[in-house]
Amino acid sequence: MSFLELTGLARRYGDFHAVSDVTLAMRQGEFVSLLGPSGCGKTTTLQMIAGFIEPTAGSVTIEGRDLTRVPANRRGIGIVFQSYALFPHMTVAANVAFGLEMRRVPRAERTERVGRALELVHLAHLAGRYPRQLSGGQQQRVALARALVIEPRLLLLDEPMSNLDAKLREDMQIELRRLQRSLGITTIMVTHDQNEAMAMSDRIAVMRAGRIVQIDTPEAAYEYPADDFASTFLGKSNNVPARVTGRSIALPGGLTLALPPGGPPAPQGEVLCSLRPEKLWMTEPGSGQLRATIRSRLFLGTHWLFQVDSDLGELLVYQQNTNRVPPAEGDVVGLDWHASSLRVLPAEPARLGH
Numbered sequence: 001m002s003f004l005e006l007t008g009l010a011r012r013y014g015d016f017h018a019v020s021d022v023t024l025a026m027r028q029g030e031f032v033s034l035l036g037p038s039g040c041g042k043t044t045t046l047q048m049i050a051g052f053i054e055p056t057a058g059s060v061t062i063e064g065r066d067l068t069r070v071p072a073n074r075r076g077i078g079i080v081f082q083s084y085a086l087f088p089h090m091t092v093a094a095n096v097a098f099g100l101e102m103r104r105v106p107r108a109e110r111t112e113r114v115g116r117a118l119e120l121v122h123l124a125h126l127a128g129r130y131p132r133q134l135s136g137g138q139q140q141r142v143a144l145a146r147a148l149v150i151e152p153r154l155l156l157l158d159e160p161m162s163n164l165d166a167k168l169r170e171d172m173q174i175e176l177r178r179l180q181r182s183l184g185i186t187t188i189m190v191t192h193d194q195n196e197a198m199a200m201s202d203r204i205a206v207m208r209a210g211r212i213v214q215i216d217t218p219e220a221a222y223e224y225p226a227d228d229f230a231s232t233f234l235g236k237s238n239n240v241p242a243r244v245t246g247r248s249i250a251l252p253g254g255l256t257l258a259l260p261p262g263g264p265p266a267p268q269g270e271v272l273c274s275l276r277p278e279k280l281w282m283t284e285p286g287s288g289q290l291r292a293t294i295r296s297r298l299f300l301g302t303h304w305l306f307q308v309d310s311d312l313g314e315l316l317v318y319q320q321n322t323n324r325v326p327p328a329e330g331d332v333v334g335l336d337w338h339a340s341s342l343r344v345l346p347a348e349p350a351r352l353g354h
């Protein structure tokens with residue numbers, strides 16, 4: 001039996017479908033991210049699970065018990081809201097202790113657990129401050145400590161690290177994941193940061209316009225995106241209109257390629273042919289499978305990002321920074337890739353069928 005089951009969860013506001021038919025089964029201890037652009041229904045989905053927004057259809061079940069009509073405070077869920085909503089008149093320590101007091105945890109244990117939780121978010125030294133005396137990122141970490149301290153059976157995190165700087169964010173991702181694993185807390189995290197979703201999750205649910213379009217492990221979602229949207233929301237992709245007949249793919253410019261073996265069965269007819277920019281490499285002009293002209297290049301530290309013109313149209317190409325002199329704007333190069341890097345995506349947006 002799954003630990004958490006969402007079945008056909010939906011929320012309408014008048015004629016507007018904020019969330020439609022969200023179905024998801026999670027095992028105990030699993031970490032799932034809801035990843036998608038602003039307004040796609042991530043917070044609404046989380047709030048329905050937490051019990052703060054009533055679904056217009058569907059159900060939420062934890063360990064076989066239907067919670068759809070159970071009030072939020074009786075669901076045993078820890079939540080970090082997108083706006084962290086700390087109690088302004090309470091110190092950091094008191095904010096974190098609040099949930100434990102409600103649960104009548106004895107004082108000595110309370111003090112110890114609050115200390116540990118604050119330690120975890122690197123805020124032990126600010127225990128006596130009030131929220132207004134903290135930066136946004138510090139407040140966010142208090143909210144995280146407040147949710148973790150009760151060791152909930154289900155943890156819901158709404159962009160819990162959006163206000164942290166890159167370095168702190170990476171540290172927190174690693175620590176949060178370690179803690180989540182060691183305590184075995186089933187966790188759903190909302191984020192629109194693809195790297196965060198990939199680094200932390202057992203599975204990623206890619207959302208668009210109120211629906212889950214794909215749910216997979218980070219590797220599977222990245223290597224086999226369901227459609228155009230998923231391929232460009234999780235990483236970058238060169239998606240070129242093409243036509244599949246049998247095992248042959250006809251591309252613009254008269255280029256014909258063979259369908260790569262493995263992966264899900266490819267659609268036939270009008271499709272999009274997807275090549276990730278890091279799976280292309282530049283060769284001597286006149287060699288490789290395509291001829292391309294460098295239009296622009298961008299230095300990104302670990303690698304260069306090139307924009308090139310080719311018979312397939314404009315393409316993005318990553319090249320690792322190996323200290324070799326990179327091609328310059330206007331240079332002509334060859335482009336090559338392994339046949340197995342090619343993906344065929346449906347021309348129409350994917351919809352997860354249930």
Ligand SMILES: Nc1ncnc2c1ncn2[C@@H]1O[C@H](COP(=O)(O)OP(=O)(O)OP(=O)(O)O)[C@@H](O)[C@H]1O
Nearest residue numbers: 013016018037038039040041042043044045082192
């Ligand atoms: N009370 C409401 N009345 C009408 N529409 C609403 C209401 N709450 C949310 N919406 C709409 O539902 C959609 C989903 O909102 P939601 O807050 O779930 O998005 P989100 O994915 O969390 O976005 P973000 O990344 O910006 O936080 C949005 O288009 C929003 O405008």
Ligand SMILES: [Mg+2]
Nearest residue numbers: 042043044082
């Ligand atoms: Mg939101």
